Structure formats: structure tokens, C-alpha cells
Amino acid sequence: MRFHVFESPKEASAFASNIIAEQIKQKEDTVLGLATGSTPIETYQNLAEKNKNNEISFKKVRTVNLDEYVGLSGDHDQSYRYFMNTNLFDHIDINKENTHVPLGDAEDLEKMCEEYEKLIQDLGGIDLQVLGIGNNGHIGFNEPDIKLYNETHVTDLTESTIEANKRFFESKDEVPRQAVTMGMASILRAKHIIVLAFGTSKADMVKRLKDAYLDPQCPVTFLKIHENVDIIFDKDAGSKL
């Protein structure tokens, strides 16, 4: 696990977008694993800029997203499909058919989860996975628990996640109580993982990455078993190291 601390989210995002751009230059049909949340937005803006400047092309890139709220269709403005379209896909030359986000409004969610997991395998696995960290240590929507699931599955959101995400909805009651998420193994099978963490609210979680043990009550700690992980954070998120 490599730790990279930066003065500001801006510098950290520039570093992250350079890693992603290099990956795409090396392999034009790269499979990118993508995350939502406020943290990766500037990284996505930088990628759109690089695409505009013809530094990189997304024409052959394939993407798979980590998660989606149950019950929201892709055109709901709080769905993660909508987030990805408006924050990245609409601004780059990617073929939308090559972009994949779990379908939170699928009739048969269990079947959709199985198909999503198979899709990741059929694409050849994830070359580079982008991750944020929940304030409670979740990755994707793998929430703190006594057990963690391997593959893509439906999960209940914890009270702390509902609380953290209510800022995006009109009221807390509107926050979905469940989500579909890639599992821990789906994430850990990625060949390379970059984790972004900005601000003091992430400082405890960045510190937990230095623990000598894995803790299912803090899912991000499982990244320690992966051999190719870059933790990219600003000095506030690194303030407890």
C-alpha cells in the first residue's frame, strides 16, 4: 500500500487523474472501476479536460461502477447512473454502451447482481478501480458489519450512511434504505486500486489503513491485503497519521 499525501484536494486529484490517464494510454480498452461521491468529481473533471485536449481517448474504454441505490432509475437525479452521466460520461468521447452501473430498479435484483458480477468477469476484470471511503469506512456500499459479502449484492444502508447522504436529497426520508454494491472480492480482484480521501472527516479512516489487522467493521481495512493500492489524500485526511 503506497501513501501519497498532497497539500490540497486539487493536487491530489491531478495526481489521480494522471494515474488513470497513463493507464488508458497503456491500454486503450482499459476496464475502469468507477466511484461516485463528492471526492472523485475533480478527478473526473481533469479526465474530461485531458480528453478535450486529445491527450487521452475513451473510445474503447469500458467502465463498471461500484454501486447504485435500490429503487432509483437511471434518470433520477440522485441515482449514480445520473451522477456518472453528468459528472463524466456526458463530457468525454466514451461509447455509453460501454458504461455499466448496476440497475437499482431491476425487477429481479438478485439476477441483476449475478449478471453484473459475470459482466465484470466477461470484460476481463477491472484494470484500475477508483474508490472513495465512506465516513464509516465503507467501500462501494460494503457497510461495516460482522460479515462482508464477496460478490455484487443488495445491502441495507447503515444509519450513518443515510445520515451522511441525506445532504443530496430533499429530506432524510427520501434517502433509499438499500443499495446494490459490488462485493469485497469484486473490488479486491481489480488489478490496481486507487483510493481518494479528502478532508478531516476521512482522517480516522486513513489512519485505520495503518492498523496491523483487518476489521469487517471498517471494510476499507481489507485493502491492506491487496498488493497494488495507492492511497491518495490531502493533508487534512492525513492529519491523524
Ligand SMILES: O=P(O)(O)OC[C@H]1O[C@](O)(CO)[C@@H](O)[C@@H]1O
Ligand atoms: O466522496 P464522498 O461524498 O465523501 O463519499 C464517500 C463514499 O460514499 C459513497 O458516496 C456512498 O455513500 C461512496 O460511493 C463514496 O465512496
